[in-house]
Amino acid sequence: MRGYVTKRLLIAVVTLVGMSMVIFVLMRLAPGNIVDILFESAGYVDQADKKQLERELGVDRPLVVQYARWMGEVARGDLGKSYRYDMPAWKIIKPRLPVTLELAFLALLFSILLGVPFGVLSAARQDRPLDYVLRVLSLAGLSMPAFWLGMIIILVFVRSLGWMPSITYVSPFVDLKANLWQFAVPALAVGYRSSALIMRITRSAMLEVLREDYIRTAWAKGQRGTLVVWRHALKNASLPVITVVGIEFAFLIGGLVVTETVFNLPGVARYLVDAIQLRDYPVVQNLTMFIAIVVVLANLAVDLLYAWADPRIKYGKA
């Protein structure tokens, strides 16, 4: 077990370092650097001024030096400064974090509340009409572009049903009702798509378990549909579901990016898109790195959970 954990931790660290290099190089591939962007809103470029600015911002140092400086910042937990807005990146990100976290949490909640029961139902009525209907609905959710779903929802809800939440963020601690009114629909938009994935995994995991001999014996003995059987099946199916939830996170973030844009929620994901379009290196680098860290940690947590639960790994070689 210990060997397994150590190995996984090492892999996580190596992965993160590799990621940082990829992110760093990617941002430098883009034509035009932050100084060009700063001149952009001024409407002209003066070569002498530009060189001066590059020197000031440290953009003219060799790449390796810049990378080393950045790694130092990451180690210190320093999120750097936004060149674009001339303020510490943390100052911009801090008020946006609760928005993204709340949206992600609510979306995950929706996806589990929708996905697990429907997955169980679908498995129980396998290949019957209900199964087909649920599978089609969930697949439809996975097939729609997240932003299109958002647009359609806005068209329907805003235009026809008159749903118009506050255009500026309302904290749940200030006014819970207004806050939920603001988050319900976007969370549903993101959650619907995530629920599709969870539904499919739950369904297949349940099917696997239901096929096992002791379950079939119980059924043959007429104990069909007893609570014991179902609870047992669910318990054993829960592990793959948890695994997926961990991987879900990465999937979720993609959905958050477009949903925050479409529903005008001032979250971190939307800010990432803005920063990418503005070539604000420090912010994009640090945010992407932050996302990578979260995803790797989530996967690590799932791996460890798996290890703890699966006796083969716990007691044997892995």
Add this chain to the structure above:
Amino acid sequence: MRAIALALLLAASLVVGLTLPAPAQAPKYGGVLTIHPLTAPPSLSPHEESTIATVQQVSACYSNLVYFDPPKRQESLETVIPELAEKWSWQDNYRNLVFLLRRDVKWHDGKPFTSRDVKHTFDMVRGAADADAKLRINPRKLWYENVEAIEAPDPHTVVFRLKRPQPSLLLLLASGYSPIYPAHVPLADLKTTCVGTGPYKLKEYRPGEFVEYVKNPDYFVKGRPYLDGVKWIYIKDRSTQIAALQAGQLEVAGSGWNKANAETAKKGKPELIVTENDSNVNDNVLVNFKRAPLNDARVRRAINLALDRKAYLVGPRLGAATFGGAMQPRPTGVWGLPPAEVATLPGMGDPVKQKAEARTLLAAAGFGAGNPMKLTVSTRALSIYVDTASWMVDQLRQVGIDAVLEQIETGVWHPKMTRLDFQVALNLTGTAVDDPDAMLFENFRCGSQRNFSGYCSEEIDRLMVEQSQTLDRAKRLRLVNEIDRKLQADGARLILGWGKQYAVHWPRVKAYPQHENSIFNVSRFQDTWLDK
């Protein structure tokens, strides 16, 4: 006898009473004006930006020496009113401009306003060698190159000494791009905060979200402002902007809207007031003079003829645009070419004939069916540009030019333009002030940084300087028109059309200013009030 006199008096007063206009509603105090900007501002420092987004969202906080009178729709020398300067006078045949400043003004942090602040600001902007601050990026240095020196002989007097007469300097100083900065606040701070002398103080700035102002109780105009605050809220999605306005969460919207957006908003809520005005923003096509075959005047003219302006009006502009040369067209623009002359410009006539003429010109230049001209139309990767550029590509294809569209990322656009690394490019130009000094030098002078076409004509340069010094208005107009005529003939920049601006607001918003020949100088809101 007395009865007749009394009756006559009564009748007279009745007549007078009925013909006099009804007294205006008395403005009410209170309320917060929520308004939607063009886009989130790149920073809060107007001297370092060239976008309306910054100017509109900080005008509430700053003051100028002089400003344009909000209720007067056409901006000109006649509508300039005092702000920080109480009086001014030209001396030495328009070579020296003396301002006498107000004595009762305080910065938002309590410090007193003096002539030192004015000298600090404009020495910095004109890039004076002995300036006490230097702008990292300085887009309007060119505006003040005629200033020889700025003197502050006492705390309430400022003198601008010019190299040659320039009556338009006053207009440049009245623009939203020319606020006075505090000498005692570091320049770097002003990108993310605002310390001004204006009617509103900055309350909170959340980048990408909103800019919030609160009433300045010590504003130097007593009894103003009427509003308790102003909040600029940015919403990315157009539908949501419209919905927010209709729901009353925004009082005013329309910055950057087109006709369809305005109509949609009004359709949902008929009580909304839509105002449509000309604006001093035009779509134009940059032609790279230094690249073959565009250095051939016939090719340039062919391209100009191929772009049917009437189709441009219907398609990309949805019926809302006016036509003219390099200066905003009359009657809303002060310096435009005579309308009869505008109708004869290339692209304005019968599209069939003009496209045929274009083909003939291209053939004369050596292009035809067997050897089509290959042309790349560059534009910025933003939807408003891409749409118009797509239309342009289609028009060019109709005269046999093999045109393709190239989208250029924001950060690369200006460097590419400055390097002349393009063939033709679709561009948007907004001028802060409807004045030849603001418009012509920047865009058409030899070697100017924003002269993206690489156009250079000594004669035009000479005429530009001459018109800048001309004091007689009629003579100056003739000179400016002559310059414009030549620019259009040379095809320096192909002007597609001048757009319109929209403001959609609730009837309870009163005294919301909109000017006909600028969008940059109206966002102070010192007289606006809410009837709630």
Add this chain to the structure above:
Amino acid sequence: MAQVRAFDVVTAPQILPAERPRGSTLGRFIRKKPLGAAGGFLVLVLVATALLAGVLATHDPVRTSGTVLVAPGADHWLGTDNLGRDLYSRIVHGSRISLLVGLASTLMGTVVGGLIGLLSGYAGGKTDLLSQRVMDIMQALPILVLALVLAAALGPSLTNAIVAISIPIVPRAARIIRASVLAIRELTYVESARALGARHVRVALRHILPNTMGPFIVLATAQLGGSILVEAALSFLGLGIPEPYPSWGRMLSIAAAEYAEKAPWLVIWPGLAISLAVFGTNLLGDALRDTLDPRLRGS
């Protein structure tokens, strides 16, 4: 003497019944997997539309005109956009782009990933370990974020979009192929082939590769839908296919956002096209997966 080969259990289709099956393979497929057949039909429609776009379209998709924002009617079956272009023709031609980008990026991604997985699984040892870590790194980022950053770095163009969308597919492909390879590698007959002196490459090509075809096809079909979605998202955010190619995703970003209120058809139809295309590939992919490897069902 019938030889039951070991790998039949892992990758073979369902056990053949004793008597001769009734009807063709296709007929059986349609009856057993109606959803998959429906998906296959949708994919066929997509391919047909792409191939016959010139014939099916009613107008030139790029030609602008004065009839802007016209509602669907006799002249313009799905209405026009803000530049007067016929929406139906743009959607028909857009299928070409979607299919092209989807196929090209899927192919590129699965082939590159597949090769890496093949190499990794077969060679084992340090090569395997190294490539696994690289794949981990590539997979740690959400597809959209990675594609976003790539597209921003490379700029909006057709080739760049294809490259940007194909890269996130590589680790997924590598993982699946590697798993297959690992399962097969240990089998006796491969060892005997080696013992008989067959060279590595020959073994790889003749024995291992054909047996990874099943999972490969499943992966490719599934990723096709994913690629179309990512391209749509990229174009929506302004970083995908540039003009003049009519891309479904970009149709949604420009005109739809501005004119959604006035012309909802601009939002509804391109999105529906994307959804149906992806839906079809997903249904087909699911059914293929069920058919070719029951063990992998639903995962």
